[in-house]
Amino acid sequence: MNQLAEKFSEYFHLTPAAGAAAPGRLEVLGNHTDYNEGFVLSCAVGQNTAIVLSPLPGTQCRVMDFRENCEMTFDLADMDAPPPRNGCAYIIGMMNEMRKRGCVFNHGFAAGLESSVPLSAGMSSSAALETAAGFALGKLFNFSLDKAEWARAGQGVENNFLGLKTGLLDQFSSIFGKRDAIIMSDFRTVEVIDTLPLASGYVFVVINSMKKHHLVDSDYNVRRENCESAARKLAAIYPGVSTLRDVTPAMLESAADKLSRMELLRARHVVNECDRVKAAAAILRAGDMKAFGRLLYASHESSRVNFENSTPELDYLVELSRTVPGCIGARLSGGGFGGISIHLVEADAAKEYASRVCTAYKLQTGIDAEHFICSIGDGAKIFL
Ligand code: GLA
Numbered sequence: 001m002n003q004l005a006e007k008f009s010e011y012f013h014l015t016p017a018a019g020a021a022a023p024g025r026l027e028v029l030g031n032h033t034d035y036n037e038g039f040v041l042s043c044a045v046g047q048n049t050a051i052v053l054s055p056l057p058g059t060q061c062r063v064m065d066f067r068e069n070c071e072m073t074f075d076l077a078d079m080d081a082p083p084p085r086n087g088c089a090y091i092i093g094m095m096n097e098m099r100k101r102g103c104v105f106n107h108g109f110a111a112g113l114e115s116s117v118p119l120s121a122g123m124s125s126s127a128a129l130e131t132a133a134g135f136a137l138g139k140l141f142n143f144s145l146d147k148a149e150w151a152r153a154g155q156g157v158e159n160n161f162l163g164l165k166t167g168l169l170d171q172f173s174s175i176f177g178k179r180d181a182i183i184m185s186d187f188r189t190v191e192v193i194d195t196l197p198l199a200s201g202y203v204f205v206v207i208n209s210m211k212k213h214h215l216v217d218s219d220y221n222v223r224r225e226n227c228e229s230a231a232r233k234l235a236a237i238y239p240g241v242s243t244l245r246d247v248t249p250a251m252l253e254s255a256a257d258k259l260s261r262m263e264l265l266r267a268r269h270v271v272n273e274c275d276r277v278k279a280a281a282a283i284l285r286a287g288d289m290k291a292f293g294r295l296l297y298a299s300h301e302s303s304r305v306n307f308e309n310s311t312p313e314l315d316y317l318v319e320l321s322r323t324v325p326g327c328i329g330a331r332l333s334g335g336g337f338g339g340i341s342i343h344l345v346e347a348d349a350a351k352e353y354a355s356r357v358c359t360a361y362k363l364q365t366g367i368d369a370e371h372f373i374c375s376i377g378d379g380a381k382i383f384l
Pocket of ligand 1: 027030031032033034035166167168169170334335336
């Protein structure tokens, strides 16, 4: 943060007046359950996006991205224009959401931005940017929201400004993450309902398949529609059902003939995934890491056959995890259709494990996979 403040001062010849940092996140278990008002296990990662700000007279906003070494600008008068094709889209989107909630932007600002969250790696670099921007802008413009509402504002950027019908998971985890813990969240009440330990001696290794197919956004939105139409049909059979969160696996199977094949498969994934998350809480508390690992594998298998959001590359990474020593569970993580896999690995074996999986992956696919050994960090904070 100090370094960022120094770079900012050197570049803009201004003293920073506000600053905030927000981490990326890892979806540990609970795939596509958030927008079905279900349960998710997630954590904030050690990598952050940080922003410092100073007020500027007039309506110009200057944003210097020190990672890319490029400056972007926009004018307060253009906030309603379609999103620009650069990082400012997330900042302007957040400002729009803040404005809807009563924040007044009566002058421009200079912003310095730096991030260690890998881009397009399934660790929610966009949520980290939205959250850091929101927190820092809130400080500069004397505006605050409660934490869950900040998460909704970040989700609003995706839903209303960028056209992605994503749930709350990414921003929520970036805000509520706790160092060295896995948080269990309920996306109906929108709160953290449990904080669980990851047994010492294990780490998450993230391996990026480096493949993301083009239609990801529309695939995501279509999956969400399938889930919602399944819930509507089930609600007509079972009073009291409003989302898939309210459906048990037995209820679903006995109403199977009332749903289209797609609706049934998508709902099967979500409904069983919620059960897996609930089961995982007790398992983690008991420290039964092997049982937890089996839940990760079961989640991946359900993504592969029911939700159909895996890819041959992700399947191959998960298959490799069963043959390279050290790993006790693996799955795709995040939206899917490419992106990252997470592997629960004995800490001592993690380095060797990651390099052996990446070597085998390269031999099979020709692709150099990125990998990270994840540390679990705290949620977003205002530091200036
Ligand atoms: C993406 C979305 C989240 C969540 C996951 C799948 O990361 O942004 O809201 O739906 O996919 O669990």
